[in-house]
Amino acid sequence: MKYLPLVFRNLLRNKLRSLLTGGAIGLAMLLVCFFLTMPGGIDRLLSEISSNVRVSVHNKGGVVYDMPYAYVQRVRSIPGVAAVNGEVWFGGAFEEEAMVTFPSFALDPDAVQAMWPDYKIEPVALEKFRRQRDAAIVGRETMKKYGWRIGQQVSLVSTVWPVTLTFRIVGEIPNDRAPHFWMQREYLAQAMQALDRDLDTVGTIWVRVDDPAMVPSVMARAVEMFRNSPAEVTAETEKSFFASFFGSLQAFVQIILVVTALVALCVLCIAANTASMAVRERSREIAVLRAIGFSRGIIFGTLVAESMVLATVAGGTGALLTYGFSAMIRMLAGGSMGSNELGPLTGFLVTPGIVAQGIGLSIVVGLIAGIAPAWGAARRPVAEILREVF
Amino acid sequence: MPEPLISLRDVSRVYRRGADEVHALEHVSLTVESGLFVALMGPSGSGKSTLLNLLSGIDRPSGGDVVVAGKRLNDLSEDELAHWRSRHIGLIFQFYNLIPVLSALENVELPLLLTSFDRRERLARARTALDVVGLGARARHVPSELSGGEQQRVAIARAIVTDPDLIIADEPTGDLDAKNADQILRMLLELSHELQKTVVMVTHDPRASEWVDLVFHLEKGILKETFAGAAGKDHVEPREPSAGTRA
Numbered sequence: 082m083k084y085l086p087l088v089f090r091n092l093l094r095n096k097l098r099s100l101l102t103g104g105a106i107g108l109a110m111l112l113v114c115f116f117l118t119m120p121g122g123i124d125r126l127l128s129e130i131s132s133n134v135r136v137s138v139h140n141k142g143g144v145v146y147d148m149p150y151a152y153v154q155r156v157r158s159i160p161g162v163a164a165v166n167g168e169v170w171f172g173g174a175f176e177e178e179a180m181v182t183f184p185s186f187a188l189d190p191d192a193v194q195a196m197w198p199d200y201k202i203e204p205v206a207l208e209k210f211r212r213q214r215d216a217a218i219v220g221r222e223t224m225k226k227y228g229w230r231i232g233q234q235v236s237l238v239s240t241v242w243p244v245t246l247t248f249r250i251v252g253e254i255p256n257d258r259a260p261h262f263w264m265q266r267e268y269l270a271q272a273m274q275a276l277d278r279d280l281d282t283v284g285t286i287w288v289r290v291d292d293p294a295m296v297p298s299v300m301a302r303a304v305e306m307f308r309n310s311p312a313e314v315t316a317e318t319e320k321s322f323f324a325s326f327f328g329s330l331q332a333f334v335q336i337i338l339v340v341t342a343l344v345a346l347c348v349l350c351i352a353a354n355t356a357s358m359a360v361r362e363r364s365r366e367i368a369v370l371r372a373i374g375f376s377r378g379i380i381f382g383t384l385v386a387e388s389m390v391l392a393t394v395a396g397g398t399g400a401l402l403t404y405g406f407s408a409m410i411r412m413l414a415g416g417s418m419g420s421n422e423l424g425p426l427t428g429f430l431v432t433p434g435i436v437a438q439g440i441g442l443s444i445v446v447g448l449i450a451g452i453a454p455a456w457g458a459a460r461r462p463v464a465e466i467l468r469e470v471f
Numbered sequence: 472m473p474e475p476l477i478s479l480r481d482v483s484r485v486y487r488r489g490a491d492e493v494h495a496l497e498h499v500s501l502t503v504e505s506g507l508f509v510a511l512m513g514p515s516g517s518g519k520s521t522l523l524n525l526l527s528g529i530d531r532p533s534g535g536d537v538v539v540a541g542k543r544l545n546d547l548s549e550d551e552l553a554h555w556r557s558r559h560i561g562l563i564f565q566f567y568n569l570i571p572v573l574s575a576l577e578n579v580e581l582p583l584l585l586t587s588f589d590r591r592e593r594l595a596r597a598r599t600a601l602d603v604v605g606l607g608a609r610a611r612h613v614p615s616e617l618s619g620g621e622q623q624r625v626a627i628a629r630a631i632v633t634d635p636d637l638i639i640a641d642e643p644t645g646d647l648d649a650k651n652a653d654q655i656l657r658m659l660l661e662l663s664h665e666l667q668k669t670v671v672m673v674t675h676d677p678r679a680s681e682w683v684d685l686v687f688h689l690e691k692g693i694l695k696e697t698f699a700g701a702a703g704k705d706h707v708e709p710r711e712p713s714a715g716t717r718a
Contacts, residue, residue: 083584090572369568372529373629374557374585376550462549464530 084379088386091359099391102355106392106443107399109348114403114431114439115410116341119334122429126258131320132199133293134163138286138303139322141313147282148312156286159302161295164195167283169269173237173246173262175227182240183223185262186284187269193218196289200259206231206252214268217248220259224250237262244272288316345442352450356388360454364466371463381459388451389444396443400436407431474541476636476669477503477526482535484521484692495521497692498535503671503685505636508663508702510680511673513689519673520641522689526671527560527639528552540636557585561630563640567622569614569629575601576610579628586633600628604658620651627658631668638662640672644679656682660702 092099138156140146153167166189173185190211193202202218210216219229229235229250236247246268254261270280290299300316307314317325360367367380407429484496496518503509511519524530525537528544529552537544540559547555556562561582569578579597588596601607604624614622623643630638640659644652660682662668672679680686683700 083590086577087570087573087584090570094572365568366570369562369564369570370581371553372527372556372562373582374553374560376553378550379585462530463553464524467524467529 084383084386088383088390091363091383091387092391095359098355098358102351103391103395103398105351106348106395106446107402109344110396110399110439110443111402111406113341113345113442114400114435115406115429116334116337117435117438118403118407118429118431119337121432121435123334125430127320127323131318131323132289133318133320134290134296135196135319136288136290136296136300136303136316137319137322138288138300138314138316139284141315144285146312147284148286148307148314150281150283152307152312152314153283153286155306156288156303159288159299159306161290161292161299162288163291164192164289166192166196166287167266168285168287169266169280169282170241170284171237171262171264171269172240172242174240175235175237180238180240183226183260183262184220185237185264187264187266187280190216190265193263196287200254200256202254203252209251210263210265213249213251214265214271215246215248216251216265218252218254218261218263219250220254220261221257222260223262224253225257242269242273243276244269246272345446349446349450352388352392352446353453355391356384356451357454359387360384360458364458367458368463368466372467377459381455384455384458385448385451388455389447392443392447392450393440396446397440400439400443403431403436403439475502476505476540477501477671478536478538479525480536480538482525482532482537484518484525484530485533494692496525496532499689499692499694500535501687501694501697503669505669506663506667507669507684508660508682508700509669509671509685509687510683510700511671511687511689512675512679513695515675516691517689518692519689521692522687523639523641523671523673526637527562528556554585557582557633559636561633561635561638563623563626563630563638563643565642565645567614567619567626567646569622569625571614574611574613575606575617575625575628578614578625579632582629582633596632597628600632601625603631604628618651619647620654623647623651623655624658627655627662631662631666636669638668638670640670642673642675644674644676652676652678664702 138152140148150167153165156162157165168186168188171185171187172182174180174182190207193210194207206218210218217235224230227235231250231252234247234249236245238245246264248264266280273280288299288303290296296318300318303316304314371377371380410429479499479501482496482499483494486493486495499518499522511522513519521530525532525544526539528539528547531537531545531547531552542555542559544552544555569575570581573581576594576597579600580593583593583596586593598607598610601610604627606621606624606628609617609621614625617625623646627643630640638659643659644655647655656679659670659672663670663684672683679700681701684702686696686698686700687694688696688698
């Protein structure tokens with residue numbers, strides 16, 4: 082502890098350099114901590130939009146392959162199943178020229194409430210959805226994105242089916258992160274009949290189970306039921322289904338984490354360079370300290386401490402600033418500034434654990450950055466250094 | 472008869488420079504009693520600084536024995552030598568070599584960090600040392616705010632603050648004008664004669680012999696001559712190089 086004043090004085094010797102190096106470390110730690118929130122954020126997002134009693138049954142070859150519509154009735158017969166609803170991917174695009182699609186599905190309006198009671202859709206809206214053939218229920222995120230309102234008529238161009246359908250929005254899914262657009266299966270079926278084509282397939286069969294304990298057995302029975310059929314199926318929990326669905330996002334997060342690691346490595350090099358310059362500039366002083374009796378251990382320790390104090394203070398500040406940075410992101414994503422473009426980022430919360438990881442990483446960066454130059458200064462015989470510098 | 476503070480017996484120092492060997496010191500033997508002010512003189516490359524490094528435990532000899540303050544230094548490790556220097560040696564350099572970011576008081580306190588004194592005791596001793604060199608009023612000034620002579624006096628305070636047995640000064644007046652040089656020499660003489668400190672100084676300054684008790688003259692690594700300085704004429708007799716010294 083008695084050497085700490087010496088450490089601090091040396092750190093403040095070249096204030097601009099310390100400030101710039103500290104700034105680089107702090108900024109990097111802010112980014113590292115923010116990106117470290119991503120895995121947890123995705124998990125939270127999946128947990129939020131998933132239920133532990135819902136199961137997805139879809140073609141074993143992937144969700145892009147259909148199954149016969151008759152499968153819906155057969156799945157309903159499995160013991161423990163409370164509700165079933167078959168979805169058909171409509172692939173609707175609102176702005177035809179942009180051809181940007183969002184999750185639009187044709188499904189059975191009578192089984193919506195039984196399948197998704199946790200969505201808390203208003204009964205009036207559900208009733209209209211059942212009774213009006215062109216009715217649509219839309220997630221709040223999509224409503225906000227296009228500035229739609231309940232009662233409005235909208236036309237969607239299907240990128241899957243050769244139709245353009247006009248809908249009247251009768252209600253919304255009251256969740257800021259719900260992008261869905263639901264329409265009646267019968268509406269799409271009639272449009273296809275007009276083109277002399279039948280709608281006799283289903284993309285995903287959603288199953289709601291009475292008891293979470295029965296989920297594994299229901300999934301096993303569904304898979305077994307269609308084994309060796311022309312369209313074998315696979316079953317997975319809703320969380321697993323969405324995790325697969327967001328697989329590309331997770332790969333993106335992994336890339337971000339790799340980039341983050343590279344950023345940390347760059348910062349390590351910057352800190353090591355700063356430490357090296359500090360040692361090189363002070364070789365005469367270090368020689369004097371060695372000559373008056375400072376041991377190699379003390380010289381090594383004080384030089385490493387310099388690097389560690391700088392990295393810890395700067396990195397710790399950066400890590401703590403992540404709280405403010407993530408709050409700003411949340412505000413930009415859904416707050417008073419109104420943009421919802423950042424969607425899932427709003428779920429990426431900074432935790433004390435993440436900040437602790439950032440501070441820990443800063444300490445390690447400082448330690449590693451300081452070791453090589455400090456060792457170089459400490460290991461050389463004092464007579465050799467004195468001959469060089471005097 | 473008390474043991475001499477410094478005793479060198481047949482000391483040589485050879486450096487390797489690539490494939491060549493440089494004989495910086497050859498078979499030097501000498502003794503110095505406690506309380507003397509001694510000058511090492513000679514032309515550049517004569518081995519003065521090498522001898523100083525050996526006396527202060529900064530370097531180790533290639534041959535012979537170096538005994539200072541009753542300790543044989545030949546076999547001590549780097550860290551043991553560092554510890555020994557912190558207890559027994561005070562160093563003064565030509566260019567002062569104060570730490571520029573520390574005040575005069577903190578510079579003087581530096582060697583005391585290696586002791587077990589608490590901060591209060593360290594600062595009290597550092598202030599006393601600064602008072603001895605007449606710079607008590609300049610304790611809070613950093614080196615850049617002090618003149619060359621003042622910086623060298625701070626360096627002297629740093630050298631004496633641990634109450635060492637031996638003060639080693641490497642051309643302490645080399646960077647000073649005549650007036651400041653005289654002040655520094657007088658201070659070293661007082662340290663030697665009034666506080667009974669042994670001071671060994673390397674110098675090129677021919678006037679230095681007026682201040683010291685004893686002069687060792689080296690040439691090409693060999694101790695050529697030993698004679699009394701003006702300050703010590705009363706009690707040190709001129710003599711030829713000792714038996715172990717090749718002239």
